[in-house]
Amino acid sequence: MRSFFEELKHRNVIRVGIAYIIAGWLLAQVVDLAADAFHAPDWLMQMLIVVLLVGLPVALFLAWAYELTPEGVKKAADVPSGTVKDPRSGQTLNRVTLIALVVALGWIAWNETHDEAIVAKPTNSAVTDKSIAVLPFADFSSGGDYAWFADGLTDEILNALARTRDLRVASRTSSFQYRGEAQNIPEVAAALGVAHILEGSVRRAGDRIRVTAQLIRASDDAHLWSETFDASSDDSIDIQETIAFEIASLLDTAMNPDELRKMVAAGTESIAAWESYVQLREMVATSLIEFDPSFGNTEMFALYRKIIAADPAFAEAHLTFARVVSGWLSLSSVAVAPAELSIDETRQLFTNVSAAASRYARTEEARLSAEILRAQVQLRLTDKVRLTRDLLALQPNNLQVWSDHLETLLETSQFDEARVVAQRATIYDFPSAEMRDDLLLAWTARLDLPLGIAMAERALSQPSPTEAVYYQARRVFLYADRVAEAAEIGRRYMSAATDPTWTLMVKIRQACAEGRLEDAEALYAGSEFKDLTVSRSNIQWLALKTLGRDAEAEALLRPLDEPDTLFTLAGFLTYTYFDPRPFPQLSAALEAQGVQRHNPTQLNFACKR
Numbered sequence: 001m002r003s004f005f006e007e008l009k010h011r012n013v014i015r016v017g018i019a020y021i022i023a024g025w026l027l028a029q030v031v032d033l034a035a036d037a038f039h040a041p042d043w044l045m046q047m048l049i050v051v052l053l054v055g056l057p058v059a060l061f062l063a064w065a066y067e068l069t070p071e072g073v074k075k076a077a078d079v080p081s082g083t084v085k086d087p088r089s090g091q092t093l094n095r096v097t098l099i100a101l102v103v104a105l106g107w108i109a110w111n112e113t114h115d116e117a118i119v120a121k122p123t124n125s126a127v128t129d130k131s132i133a134v135l136p137f138a139d140f141s142s143g144g145d146y147a148w149f150a151d152g153l154t155d156e157i158l159n160a161l162a163r164t165r166d167l168r169v170a171s172r173t174s175s176f177q178y179r180g181e182a183q184n185i186p187e188v189a190a191a192l193g194v195a196h197i198l199e200g201s202v203r204r205a206g207d208r209i210r211v212t213a214q215l216i217r218a219s220d221d222a223h224l225w226s227e228t229f230d231a232s233s234d235d236s237i238d239i240q241e242t243i244a245f246e247i248a249s250l251l252d253t254a255m256n257p258d259e260l261r262k263m264v265a266a267g268t269e270s271i272a273a274w275e276s277y278v279q280l281r282e283m284v285a286t287s288l289i290e291f292d293p294s295f296g297n298t299e300m301f302a303l304y305r306k307i308i309a310a311d312p313a314f315a316e317a318h319l320t321f322a323r324v325v326s327g328w329l330s331l332s333s334v335a336v337a338p339a340e341l342s343i344d345e346t347r348q349l350f351t352n353v354s355a356a357a358s359r360y361a362r363t364e365e366a367r368l369s370a371e372i373l374r375a376q377v378q379l380r381l382t383d384k385v386r387l388t389r390d391l392l393a394l395q396p397n398n399l400q401v402w403s404d405h406l407e408t409l410l411e412t413s414q415f416d417e418a419r420v421v422a423q424r425a426t427i428y429d430f431p432s433a434e435m436r437d438d439l440l441l442a443w444t445a446r447l448d449l450p451l452g453i454a455m456a457e458r459a460l461s462q463p464s465p466t467e468a469v470y471y472q473a474r475r476v477f478l479y480a481d482r483v484a485e486a487a488e489i490g491r492r493y494m495s496a497a498t499d500p501t502w503t504l505m506v507k508i509r510q511a512c513a514e515g516r517l518e519d520a521e522a523l524y525a526g527s528e529f530k531d532l533t534v535s536r537s538n539i540q541w542l543a544l545k546t547l548g549r550d551a552e553a554e555a556l557l558r559p560l561d562e563p564d565t566l567f568t569l570a571g572f573l574t575y576t577y578f579d580p581r582p583f584p585q586l587s588a589a590l591e592a593q594g595v596q597r598h599n600p601t602q603l604n605f606a607c608k609r
Contacts, residue, residue, distance in 0.1 A: 016063035017056070024052040026103055131194040132247065133170035134158040136179040137211075138201040150202040152278025153211070155285070157198070157243050162397075170194050172285065177463050189218030196224070198247060207232050213243050267362060268317075273310035276303050277317045284324060287335065298338045300324055304353075318357035319370055325350040326373050330571040347564070350377055365394050372404060377567050382593045384408045399425070399440070406443045411573040413598045419447045426455060445476040446576050452476045460489070467496050474506065478605040483513045501527075505539055505546075512546050512607035520547055520607055538571070545577065548609045554582050561585045576601045 031048055134157055137150040155172065162169040170192040178188055185197050200213035214226040225246060229239045268274050280303040283296045304321040307314055328337035328346055337346045354377070357370035368391040375384040388405035395401050402425040409418035422444040441459060445452025456473035459465060465473075470493035477486035490506050497503045504527055511520035524543055544553035560569035561583040569586050572578040579600040580586045590597060 013060055013063045016059055020056055020059045024056070028052065129195050131168035131170075132161060132196040132198055132215075133175045133189065133192045133194045134161065135183065135188070135197060135199045136176050137199070137213075138180070140201050140203040142205065146202055146204045148279050148282055149204070149209075149275070151282045152275075153202065153239070155281055156278065157247075161247060168194065173466075174462075185216050185221055186218050195219065198243075200243075209239075211239050211243075215247055268311045268314045270311040270314070273307045273314050273317065276306040276310070277314065277320075279303055280307065280317065281320060284320060294336055294338075297328070297336065298340075301338055301341075308356075312356075313360045315357060315360035315362055315366055318353055318360060319366060322350065322354040322357045322370060322373050325353055326377055329377060329567060343565070343568075347377075365391060368394070376408075379567050379570050379589055380593070381408065381412050381570075381590070381595055385412060385414070403440050403443065406440075407574055410443060410446065410576070411570065412595045415447060415598060418443075422447050423451060426451060441476060442472045443574070445479055446574075449476075449479055453480055453482075467493060467498070470496065471502065471506070475509070478509060478513050481604065483510075483605075486510065486513065501539055505543060508543055509546050509605060512548075513605040515608070517547075517607045517609070541572070545603055546606050548607045554579075558583070573597075577603050 028045070028048060032045055134154055137154045139145075139147040139150045154176075158169060158172055158175070161167055174192055183197075183199065189195065189197055195218055197216045197218060198213060199216070200211060203210040203212075209229075209231060211229040211231075212227070213229075215224045216222065217224050227243070227246070229242070231239065268277070280300055283300050283303070287295045287300075300321070304317065304324075307317045307321075311317075324335070325337075325346065327335040328341075329343075329350060337343075341349065350373075354370055354374045358367055358374065361367035361370060368387055372384055372387045372391065375381075375387055385405075385408050388401065388408050392401050392405050402421065406418055406421050406425065409415070409421060422440075425440065426444065441452055441455040444455055453476060456476040459469045460473050462469075470489055474486050474489040474493060477483075477489060487510055490510050493506060494503050497506075504523060508520050508523050511517075511523065524547060527543070541553050541556055544550070544556065557569060557572070560566075562585060566586055566589055569583060570589075573580065576598070577600050580590060580597055
């Protein structure tokens with residue numbers, strides 16, 4: 001009578017189990033490799049593993065229940081105990097097990113060697129494979145009048161890719177400096193710190209458009225993907241969506257197709273609304289660079305009205321324009337409202353637009369963005385701090401959100417936290433830096449001057465700094481008493497500047513910093529500041545503070561200390577040398593929210609009287 005273990009050996013159950021496990025493991029490796037090559041769904045491997053696990057006890061049972069004899073396969077119970085076993089059964093199992101084991105060991109050895117080779121391959125730590133720059137699409141239309149569409153399409157693709165969490169996208173400002181130039185792709189990619197370049201062109205004839213796009217790998221200048229879209233202008237949304245989807249899929253991002261398609265959706269089914277929207281976005285982006293108070297304000301208002309006439313529920317358009325109108329209301333902004341809008345009409349416009357942006361928001365991030373604007377204009381500063389924190393948690397890769405949060409901390413005098421946020425923002429590895437350097441360095445320099453100087457030097461070292469960068473960087477150098485360097489930056493600013501009022505401000509600051517009080521006073525006396533309305537008195541206030549005429553600066557703003565204009569007055573809270581105490585209404589609003597304002601700092605480059 002054999003023991004149970006001896007019976008298992010006699011019936012080859014142990015051999016069958018070993019052979020099954022080795023062969024099953026090999027089968028799983030082969031299927032896994034094939035599944036990757038053919039982009040099979042994830043459930044395929046899961047199902048195979050389940051089948052193999054279920055098959056193991058079945059194989060063991062069959063090995064126990066049946067036996068190979070010289071007469072063939074029989075039930076083990078029907079084989080007399082003294083019957084001699086067919087030696088072929090054990091030999092066959094031994095061969096199968098040995099072959100499977102050799103193949104498995106070979107597979108493991110190859111896999112380890114392959115992994116080591118990958119690890120040993122030299123890489124550039126500054127450039128990740130999942131990185132891309134979207135160069136401005138060229139306009140090849142016969143009339144050359146479709147550049148706005150090409151730029152808008154580029155913007156939409158860039159923004160869609162930038163929202164993919166594990167894809168690093170070069171900023172619009174950096175990419176657009178290569179507009180219209182013959183490109184050496186490896187050099188451009190190296191300058192932008194990316195591994196891939198997307199470029200393309202747009203051609204329009206009548207109501208037909210042809211969009212060509214191609215993805216290029218910078219390391220070997222190889223074309224990974226290219227596509228030409230021939231369609232009517234009604235299909236422009238689908239083109240933008242398809243390009244973004246294809247690129248993100250080719251670069252193997254973490255987004256699954258369904259989530260990615262939702263992400264890149266334009267947010268409207270109206271072609272007329274979308275075409276007006278991309279023009280609006282392009283004009284808004286240009287206005288930030290132009291540094292011209294009235295640039296495009298009437299045109300942007302007209303475009304917005306066209307958008308909502310075509311699609312009243314277009315949330316992204318409402319949000320974009322709400323940001324524009326909040327700038328028209330803020331004294332700390334360069335932009336001004338169209339002349340046909342009174343201050344009351346501008347406030348009502350903001351109320352309507354921001355409410356629509358919140359009501360029609362398709363994501364929590366969009367809703368929070370709209371509510372942040374509403375809290376800002378309604379002077380609910382503690383709510384704004386909470387909302388910007390919530391949005392930062394959802395969008396840690398969005399530099400604009402960091403800037404909004406930093407601005408709010410400055411307004412509420414939470415300088416310690418603001419300093420930490422500024423330091424984190426300047427070293428954070430942003431996948432996409434769409435926000436201009438000038439605003440972040442302006443906030444940072446008021447909190448951490450050495451860090452602000454470093455940021456200013458970095459911004460000035462970039463190709464073709466904007467007027468706004470020159471303006472803010474020059475002021476940072478004045479904060480640091482580096483007057484001669486500030487003068488040189490001022491000359492570079494004035495050679496590019498288009499607005500005479502801000503140019504005058506640059507001259508007054510430089511004269512005061514150099515101790516030329518009479519020159520500064522003469523510049524102010526010959527200015528047109530006196531013609532500014534009280535709601536646009538920020539530049540006159542800055543000039544008076546620079547001249548050391550603090551009492552006049554305070555008197556200038558006193559008419560704004562009314563409930564309807566408190567937001568306009570509160571725009572000065574980001575200036576650390578602004579003192580809200582002489583303004584009872586503003587002081588009461590801050591006190592009611594528990595905001596403890598720090599004592600104002602002194603403007604170091606102001607004229608000495």
